[in-house]
Amino acid sequence: MNKKLIILIILVLSILALSGCNKSITYSDKFEGIPIYPKMELTASSEYEEHYEVFDFKDTYEDVKEFYMGNIDQEKWEIEENPLYPNIDGEGIKTQGYMLKGKEQEVSLIIGLQNTANAGNILRIDLNGKPFKEGKYNVQGESENWQVSLEYTIRKGNMSVNGDVVYIGENPPKEVDYEFRIYEIIDENEGSKSSSQEVEGDELENNKFSITSQSDRKDTLEVYREAINRGYIEIKWEEQGEKKTEKTTIEIVD
Numbered sequence: 001m002n003k004k005l006i007i008l009i010i011l012v013l014s015i016l017a018l019s020g021c022n023k024s025i026t027y028s029d030k031f032e033g034i035p036i037y038p039k040m041e042l043t044a045s046s047e048y049e050e051h052y053e054v055f056d057f058k059d060t061y062e063d064v065k066e067f068y069m070g071n072i073d074q075e076k077w078e079i080e081e082n083p084l085y086p087n088i089d090g091e092g093i094k095t096q097g098y099m100l101k102g103k104e105q106e107v108s109l110i111i112g113l114q115n116t117a118n119a120g121n122i123l124r125i126d127l128n129g130k131p132f133k134e135g136k137y138n139v140q141g142e143s144e145n146w147q148v149s150l151e152y153t154i155r156k157g158n159m160s161v162n163g164d165v166v167y168i169g170e171n172p173p174k175e176v177d178y179e180f181r182i183y184e185i186i187d188e189n190e191g192s193k194s195s196s197q198e199v200e201g202d203e204l205e206n207n208k209f210s211i212t213s214q215s216d217r218k219d220t221l222e223v224y225r226e227a228i229n230r231g232y233i234e235i236k237w238e239e240q241g242e243k244k245t246e247k248t249t250i251e252i253v254d
Contacts, residue, residue: 052125138254147168152252159224178235180231
């Protein structure tokens with residue numbers, strides 16, 4: 001066989017082998033240089049967001065993380081772990097959040113893998129490029145009989161609240177009713193906007209009850225800071241046959 005022909009065949013086979021090894025990568029339409037894991041489907045999209053899912057996912061969680069760390073265009077994006085979406089590696093669910101910092105925009109990347117009985121492993125990828133700053137605040141309050149300690153986590157897409165309310169009086173009740181005014185935004189044009197949570201019959205354990213709440217985010221960090229400081233918890237309980245009501249105001253302490 002002609003020597004030049006042999007060399008040509010070898011070159012062609014090498015090119016075909018290399019092309020077969022390389023998987024084509026699809027990138028986000030909204031966020032240039034951020035890849036989408038293969039076979040994922042776009043399930044929701046808005047001006048600043050994209051949400052992807054794939055059911056019956058067969059790869060590993062580490063495969064997904066390595067894919068993103070290896071294929072995000074790092075000339076466009078600086079990659080940092082997002083402390084407001086810490087690594088969760090629990091039974092049935094894994095989550096890791098990253099903040100991708102570009103020259104003109106910061107994008108939140110959330111990788112989530114959930115094991116379900118009906119759909120097997122579900123991989124979810126969330127991209128959020130809203131121009132919102134993020135923050136975490138310790139919030140406290142104290143009245144005559146109650147002490148409040150909460151943590152507000154304000155992310156690009158949502159706000160969550162977690163914490164405890166502790167009875168500090170002399171005769172702890174077994175059960176309370178309460179209204180939690182999570183925040184109150186005062187807008188001169190639109191009027192007052194508030195978020196409240198009403199609970200009946202919450203039992204006390206070790207003289208305290210816990211609070212957990214989550215809501216969509218719609219305002220800036222500065223607006224929420226002021227609004228949280230207008231929040232309160234109003235508690236109703238019975239003490240030695242006497243019905244009592246006490247309102248505890250809250251404020252950011254850091």
